[in-house]
Amino acid sequence: MSNEVHSIIDLLMEDFPAIDFAAGPLLAGGAHRPQQMCVRIPPDHLLEVMCFLHDDGRCAFEQLCDLTCVDYLDFPNAADRYGVVYSLLSVSQGHRLWAKCFVNDPAPEVPSVTSIWKGADWLEREVYDLFGVRFTGHPDLRRIVTWEGFEAHPLRKDYPLRGQGERVNFERVTRDSA
């Protein structure tokens, strides 16, 4: 399994010589865990690389298994703040690859991959909702698990665990005001 992924990473480096993929395992070492490979893709090349990974028969990543984000605000030695993590899966060949796309404040923006994988729709909306990373080209970028009109992005590291008083300050609808 890992040989196939290594050959895919070689393919990527051949086809996109201008990009520094910084390929490496998500977590190095270990006797019992499988090696999970990750590449780094800059946001301005994201769509072309993702198209290649989806369309090329040797890669054949037909499924976007997961799309999430990590806020590296307090992480030791982190250079960028938001890392959007794509977990790609090839159903036909059974291999997985992780891809990370780093963006920063004040306007974190990543191109949307909904045109490549339909299943990216809600996953991108969730990341937008909870992290505030915008996905350009998303057909319907609305909040998904919190309510409309909520302004914060709760999974950011600078958002407190107990909230910012939303529960106390929530607009109350009474019989008279409704």
Add this chain to the structure above:
Amino acid sequence: MTSTQQTSFEAAPATYAPETPGGDVWVLNLGPQHPATHTTLRHVLELDGEVVLSCTVHIGYLHSGFEKLGEHLNYNQYVVVTDRMNYVSPMANNIAWHHACERLFDIELTPRCKVVRTIMAELARIQDHLVCVGCSGLDLGGFTAFIYPFNARETINDLFEEICGHRFTTSYTRIGGLMQDMPADWPEKVKRCCTKVLPPALVDLEKLLTRNRIFVERTKGIGYINHDDAIAWGLTGPLARASGVRRDLRKDEPYLCYADNWDGKGSSAVDFKIPVSRGGDCLARYLVRLAEIRESINIIMQLADNIPEGPVDVLADEKIHLPSKGRVYSSIEGLIHHFEQIMTNRGLKPPIGEVYGANETANGELGFYLVSDGGNTPYRARTRPPCFVNYQCFPNLVVGHKISDVIAVLSGMNIIAGELDR
């Protein structure tokens, strides 16, 4: 099985032209408090008569910030939160969570622990499928078909209660092991459940539903999705397999007793088949779930007879696992060891890095993406919930169908809001 109505995304766009142009379009709000939505799901349906023209799904009514909470609880404490995700089969969530944690800590479980976890995972799968199949019957008007599987499920809940003290909020796993070993007579009770309780219940269920003309006509050709779309939308689990996607993490990325040489002595993996259907509709999902229950019973029967002896906790004497309450209350070493584990400035320190671990649960691939900064709590604890990913293609499954079919599709998908919203 062939489907009568082959709607794909090209054939049926998300909006559907009304038969009578200029006619009244009704907007109907289905949920979030509606008996057939089971949990807090809300759909805004545009209707032309009874035909659904468009469907907009609103979720988030049960959002509880589990992932935020995961950043403040340690790797053993968070298992309590995973119970609340898919509350129909909480045991499978416990096992999936600690599967990911053990990848992070790089721990290989003991053979006995693997067998117990495999049996528990399969019992959870049966439990989940029984609820889903029963509710499919209930939502289509067959109350009896709901009661029969619920009766059988009660036995599984009793088995869980006996082994860990809880029927639903099990919290049974710990890093590198289990909360406690099973009682001595427990395997016998599992076998009795798998031979005396579940098979007759399945026979009854099949008599009530499988060839029931009302049930078949309400589910056949309803909510169709083809093989390629199922993959593109990220479907996993019974939904994908009902559309002909031959994928099951138990075979494709084997773990526990689904992998060869699981006990280190060359034992072969448990023998089972992956039920796949090409139907792609609600009926196919029902049939795949039924077949999976039978395969799960088969897996449990293979394991229940020869559970290896030995400890369930790996490295119980070293400082990986929480000490037993007996040791904590009766020895100074046990007490120190306990505090070393639970105090917020102590505890287990994993390596710095990221890891993804996924299990095949009843609804599909339940994965956890853990980011560790070397502290005793995860830096980020992402859940890859099968329901959330599966549910997003829902509007495409119901557009063009009648409003009563919305209920049939919904109950066939088995959406659990606890996992959907987290």
